[in-house]
Amino acid sequence: MYKIKLEQKERVSKREELIITLSAIGIAFVLSGIFIALNGVNPFVALWKVITSALGSPYGISETLVKAIPLIFTGLAVAIALNSKLWNIGAEGQLFFGATLATAFIIYGPVLSKPLELTVLVILGALGGALWAAIPALLKIKFKMNEVISTLLLNYVAINIADYFLFGHWKGKDNFPYTPEFPVEARFDRIGFGRLHTGLILALVLVVLLYILIYHTKTGYKMRLTGSSLKAAKYAGINIKKTMFMVFLMSGALAGLAGVSQICGIEYKLHQHISTGYGYTGIIVAWLARTNPFIIVIFAIFLSILLKGADSLQIAMRLPAAVGVVMQALILFAILGSELFKNYNVKLIRGK
């Protein structure tokens, strides 16, 4: 009988790491192909369809980028937390809570001039996300509660709060659960390429700002040291709890911006489907990009190609809607599994 033996690796080079990550994505594609084949579709044809539908036309490209915008926000949100070894699984809930708070201003507040109105909405969206992230942050810092569980569970609470208003006070005239359309003042401008809107610019500006924050400021240094070793950070005189709390707030604020960007940039109203799991897909983006803000943009686009492609597969090839989710899941699964190969040499030995 053979047994698998693991030996701890001292260190893995950047090149090795890249090869392992790309292999993991490759394996995920092969597995997805099998899944597609089982549904009676030639996987190569499906892959071609994914690529052409997402990148084969100006419309396809613009729609792909439209989906990339919230993924950049949520990817940044999860990555900045990961940078300090914190898991924010709650970007989805923070997205919804930010969107809900911004919507509340649109419904109850005065209509301001466009620049002012949008500034207020962006701030409220970020604030909502930050507030929602403050709950698990306090639970972790005060009571050592695991943030994976608290952030995850609070997603359902946030979504239900949004539902409460959508099915109640904010219900549309035809009794469906969505708000009336927002006034023009509360809409992001289009930038002249399909449905692409100024949210993209906001996202890219934040990418640069976060890069500077992480690598060129005291705050960023504290965050990185905290993520690298809690004991060393404490030894260096860093207030770990304060740093963690701040990171959570920033993470939540970024996820909240994803919500604002969706309602003000694309949907022009709040409803139940402003996010197709962008908060969760952001986890995959962050994990693939390894906390570097610029690389997050690349992987956000990569995953939005898959999302867009999966939509087309559903329509053109009559594959179930689950195909997109399954592919995402397989990628995350393969990436997490590949961690083993980064940390260990895996050997097959003869056992008795």
Place this chain on the structure above:
Amino acid sequence: MTEIKNNSALILMKNISKSFFGNKVNTDVDFTLDAGEIHALLGENGAGKTTLMNMLTGVYFPDEGEIYFKGKKLNFKFPGEALKIGIGMVHQRFSLVGNLTVLENLILGHPDNKFVINIPEKKKLIKTYMDQFNFQVDLNAIVGELPIGLRQKVEILKMLVREVDVLIVDEPTTVLTKQEADNLMEILKSIAKTGKGIIFITHKMSEVFNIADKITVLRKGLKIATVDKDETNPRKLAKMMVGKESEATFERPKVDTKPGVVKIQKLFVNSDKGVLAVNDLSFEIAGGEIIGIAGVSGNGQVELADALTGNRDVIRGKILFKDDDITNDPPVKRIDKGVSYVPGDRIHVGVAGNQSVWENIIMKVYRLPLFKKGLLLNNKKLREYAEKIIEKYNIFLPSINLPALLLSGGNLQKLIIGREMERDCDLYVFVYPTRGLDVGATEFVRNAILQLRNQGKAVILISGDFDEIFGLSDKIAVMYEGQFTGIFNNGDHSLEEIGLMMSGCTEEEAVKEMTDV
């Protein structure tokens, strides 16, 4: 005591050697255990006791040497096999499932378990063991809710239920009160009477003489001797444990001391486990003075250092630094006030291993206005600062962008010491500063410590190395169970006397023990 005695030994370990990453942990060690014998394995932390036993239980494989059990050569492939053939170990960290009851823990993983477990039958079997050895444990209690002393009994009971012939207990009394420890030793004695062999790992002298038939002393991975209890005394053992006294080769010029730079008053500090680690300690340190703290690891030295530097909360008492009460200051304030710490755990505390070398060097200065560029950090200036320290302290490395964890032990310690010396503090706390370093790096570190003293700094040196303690210290304090069993000028007591104080004797008792013979 040994009514049942076989001619052939129960365990025979021959010429065992083991290295980790090029460091020899055991070198050519022999060890035998007879049935019915309690054999104490004595030695300081890091002497190689636990590693030796881990090879006996199949956790590690020896690089060289052979192990025989009841005359049969052992060749384990997997750790579980040792327990199957009858060698069981109770580790310092217990392997019990906290959410299950005592009974469930005892049955869990038992090799006789079928798909359906006959619980009443098992219970009866367990009860017979409990009666035979006078265990008092409630089988229905949840293990996680039991006090630590009882949990340990469950561990031992678990081994008995598995019918082991050899029981290894790794420093079992460190977590116990005096009564619990006495009770445990009675139980172990009665177990040995039934013909089982017991290996008792410890560094406490009193226990050795209470319980052991034979004693094997290990030091720095080497077996020093195996002796019968009746043929030895604490003094001889203490000497074997700590090694030879060597000549101090360090010049300690007279410097003007500044009394009372640090005053510690009735200090109480807890360990991570919530047990009192520093117990009512009061002393003072002058500027221009090195106070060497000797003691077996785990007697509160590290907790004391952590508390002084703000890395651990103080339960009660006061720390005065230059007559300023810093007891409740967070680490950052103490760093600014001039307290420096070179921690014993270089890799996990002294540096953030995944961050680059230069980012680790700037760890305590990056906040200074000097390194600001508007709202940002002046990374260029910070790198230059790091490069200056690397050159000044002769740290050898290919690139300052290298993650710190890739540095060798010596270079890493140079990095930490360079970083700390450059800050010009008034109190320096060193914990095991030369542990694991080669000769060259050791000399560098020791000279650095002396240099600080000569500059008039107050220095606390916590060390397990007697060359270091004797060579550098102006005063020596011996720490045992959170208290000083003695604090005196370097030269007032011999190594043997200090060895005795390290095992719990007071200064007077130690002197008396030495003059009696």
